[in-house]
Amino acid sequence: xxxxxxxSPPTTLPDVGASDAGWxxxxxxxxxLSRLRRLxxxxxxxxxxxxxxxxxxxxxxxxxxxxxxxxxxxxxxxRQQVPTGGLGEMxxxxxxxxxxxxxxxxxxYLQSHDAxxxxxxxxxxxxxxxxxxxxxxxxxxxxxxxxxxLHDYFRRMVTVEYDTTSGITALRVRSFRPEDxxxxxxxxxxxxxxxxxxxxxRLQEDGLRVAREEVGRAExxxxxxxxxxxxxxxxxxxxxxxxxxxxxxxxxxxxxxxLAQARAELAEAQRFTRADNPRVVQLRNRIEALNAQVAxxxxxxxxxxxxxxxxxxxxxxxxxERELARTQLASATASLERAxxxxxxQQIFLLRVVEPNLAEYARYPKGVxxxxxxxxxxxxxxxxxxxLVAGMREHAS
Numbered sequence: 206x207x208x209x210x211x212x213s214p215p216t217t218l219p220d221v222g223a224s225d226a227g228w229x230x231x232x233x234x235x236x237x238l239s240r241l242r243r244l245x246x247x248x249x250x251x252x253x254x255x256x257x258x259x260x261x262x263x264x265x266x267x268x269x270x271x272x273x274x275x276x277x278x279x280x281x282x283x284r285q286q287v288p289t290g291g292l293g294e295m296x297x298x299x300x301x302x303x304x305x306x307x308x309x310x311x312x313x314y315l316q317s318h319d320a321x322x323x324x325x326x327x328x329x330x331x332x333x334x335x336x337x338x339x340x341x342x343x344x345x346x347x348x349x350x351x352x353x354x355l356h357d358y359f360r361r362m363v364t365v366e367y368d369t370t371s372g373i374t375a376l377r378v379r380s381f382r383p384e385d386x387x388x389x390x391x392x393x394x395x396x397x398x399x400x401x402x403x404x405x406x407r408l409q410e411d412g413l414r415v416a417r418e419e420v421g422r423a424e425x426x427x428x429x430x431x432x433x434x435x436x437x438x439x440x441x442x443x444x445x446x447x448x449x450x451x452x453x454x455x456x457x458x459x460x461x462x463x464l465a466q467a468r469a470e471l472a473e474a475q476r477f478t479r480a481d482n483p484r485v486v487q488l489r490n491r492i493e494a495l496n497a498q499v500a501x502x503x504x505x506x507x508x509x510x511x512x513x514x515x516x517x518x519x520x521x522x523x524x525x526e527r528e529l530a531r532t533q534l535a536s537a538t539a540s541l542e543r544a545x546x547x548x549x550x551q552q553i554f555l556l557r558v559v560e561p562n563l564a565e566y567a568r569y570p571k572g573v574x575x576x577x578x579x580x581x582x583x584x585x586x587x588x589x590x591x592x593l594v595a596g597m598r599e600h601a602s
Contacts, residue, residue: 250587253583253586254580254583254584254587257579258579258580261575261576265570265573265575265576266572268340269342269343269570270338270340271567271569272379272380272381272567272569273379273380273381273383273386273564273566273568274377274379274386274564274569275377275383275387275389275562275563275564276375276376276378276559276561277390277393277394277557277559277561278373278375278376278558279373279376279394279397279557279558279559280308280373280555280558281305281307281374281553281554281556282553282556283307283552283553305372307401308367308372308374311374311397311401312365312366312367314396314397314400315365315376315393315396315397316359318352318356320393320396321352321355321356321359323396324392324393328388328392330389331349331350333380333381333385333388333389334358334362334380334381336380336381338382343570344381345358362378362379362380363377363378363379363393364376364377373558376390376394376561378393378561383563383564383565384563386561387562387563390561394557394561398555401553401554401555409552412544412547413541413545416537416543416544416545417541419537419540419541420534420538420540420541422533422537423530423533423534423537424534427527427530427531427533427534430526430527430530433523433526434520434523434527437520460495460498460499463495464492467488467492467495468492470488471485474488
């Protein structure tokens with residue numbers, strides 16, 4: 206008995222060269238991509254976590270240049286507002302108050318474009334950040350950087366932290382030479398002190414400007430009144446019309462008294478003598494002269510054109526204006542003194558707590574710590590991605 210079996214045709218691999226004859230470059234076999242995908246899938250943790258951590262460790266150990274830091278600490282304080290009277294005045298007479306807003310303003314200034322520009326004008330800042338011993342990754346990449354690029358790099362190398370509890374501001378500077386770090390820190394402290402002095406000057410000018418303007422107006426008003434009074438005296442030829450009026454009234458009183466006495470003598474003489482008696486004639490002439498003098502004095506005192514009454518009125522008006530101007534000047538001067546005292550109380554001071562130090566060894570970059578942080582962060586990211594992919598697959602199935 207013959208048994209027939211069906212044999213499958215022999216399998217042959219496709220001729221890759223024949224099928225890809227039209228391609229000019231090398232082409233990977235179709236199974237190579239799938240094998241690479243399987244290899245990457247099996248070694249995903251090594252490729253995404255271990256390999257970057259190994260590269261970071263190699264950089265920090267063999268290529269990273271040492272960075273030296275210099276630290277300084279300072280306080281911003283203002284004068285204590287002195288309470289009036291009692292024990293509080295004795296306790297706070299020479300105290301200082303924390304100036305947190307001013308301290309935060311100084312902190313923001315040290316990290317601003319203005320501070321970088323002022324520091325660049327004082328120091329070769331770009332050359333300090335491009336020292337020959339600096340590595341290619343950590344150094345400043347541009348020889349002539351723009352203001353924005355230099356500011357970004359500056360904020361990486363300089364940190365300013367303000368402690369709200371103690372009120373101390375910590376300034377830390379990193380560079381590739383210890384003397385460069387200390388020089389930059391010293392320059393930044395100098396800029397901070399200059400800014401504090403500028404704030405004090407601005408506060409003092411703003412506080413005293415209004416008071417000084419008021420004093421100036423009062424002085425000009427008093428000078429104007431004094432000038433008018435001088436012109437009045439030269440015009441009227443009278444130093445003090447009130448005294449002149451008093452003398453005129455006194456003289457008028459004497460004349461009226463003499464006139465009354467002369468009239469009494471005339472009446473007495475007319476009783477015993479004749480009308481043509483020389484004594485009676487003399488008394489009549491005297492009475493006429495006294496009447497003329499009295500009338501003249503009364504006209505001079507009560508004249509509405511250039512009399513003493515008008516002079517006294519004008520002089521009293523000028524005197525009132527002068528007293529008001531003097532009172533205004535005294536009040537403005539007292540206000541100026543109070544404003545000056547208040548401006549002194551509002552002054553702020555920068556007190557150095559820790560001077561910039563000269564580093565003896567490099568504290569940066571922290572290779573082991575940074576490598577460990579990279580490993581932990583990548584591991585956490587890998588775990589989250591794995592959980593996300595696993596959840597998607599489970600949901601799809």
